[in-house]
Amino acid sequence: GDSVTQMEGPVTLSEEAFLTINCTYTATGYPSLFWYVQYPGEGLQLLLKATKADDKGSNKGFEATYRKETTSFHLEKGSVQVSDSAVYFCALSDLVSGGGADGLTFGKGTHLIIQP
Amino acid sequence: ETGVTQSPTHLIKTRGQQVTLRCSSQSGHNTVSWYQQALGQGPQFIFQYYREEENGRGNFPPRFSGLQFPNYSSELNVNALELDDSALYLCASSLGREINYGYTFGSGTRLTVV
Secondary structure: OOEEEEOOOOEEEEOOOOEEEOEEEEOOOOEEEEEEEEOOOOOEEEEEEEOOOOOEEEEOOEEEEOEOOOOEOOEEEOOOOHHHOEEEEEEEEEOOOOHHHHOOEEOOOEEEEEEO | OOOOEEEOOEEEEOOOOOEEEEEEOOOOOOEEEEEEEOOOOOOEEEEEEEOOEEEEEOOOOOOEEEEEOOOOOEEEEEOOOOHHHOEEEEEEEEOOOOHHHOOEEOOOEEEEEO
16 A cells, blocks of 8 residues: 655754755555645644656745655755744655545654754 | 634543544635544544545544535544544545645644543
8 A cells, every 4th residue: 555654753953954854655656745744733734745756846945856766755945944843744645546535645744843 | 714623622532432523624625534643643544525425535444434514514423432543633625626636734633532
């Protein structure tokens, strides 16, 4: 079945540091890939997405490129802020196996802590 | 526009009891999906409702059931509660069944089974 693997957290960085959160996936079809962010006490928010190989999703300074050859979708940001502290989830939707009706497959999440 | 609203925010139930969780979808959204998020884990897909019918289901037993109403709000019902059902239950609405429309998630209902 489909699966998503993320780097374990917590990841602790200083403000203005460069961020990478690794994400790799296994899917039977042609997945769309997503990054969601969850702030304390809130629901998940879509951060960015990519629907086909070599697509780059970007939002709020975050970027991730869909790499089919390495089955990866790593999240990057050039200069993190304290306000970026949250839990980040990588997710996929396998359109061949059922499209939206199969829902999203999430990784376990990576807790990011940014220190001033 | 209003977002996704879930109620209650917290709930404590005893093993063997039944529970109903509620979700009001974002204005204009006709599809609702439910997810279970255990502590320290990513959300797991329970099922999706589109125009009042179940449109897809994850690997959850039949004691997890749902409803969607004509106004697109939804309920999640869990019968014969087990300790492992303790989790954050998230509702997400979307404009259509196709997942690339994007979800709007609610803040969740924290269910504790004792």
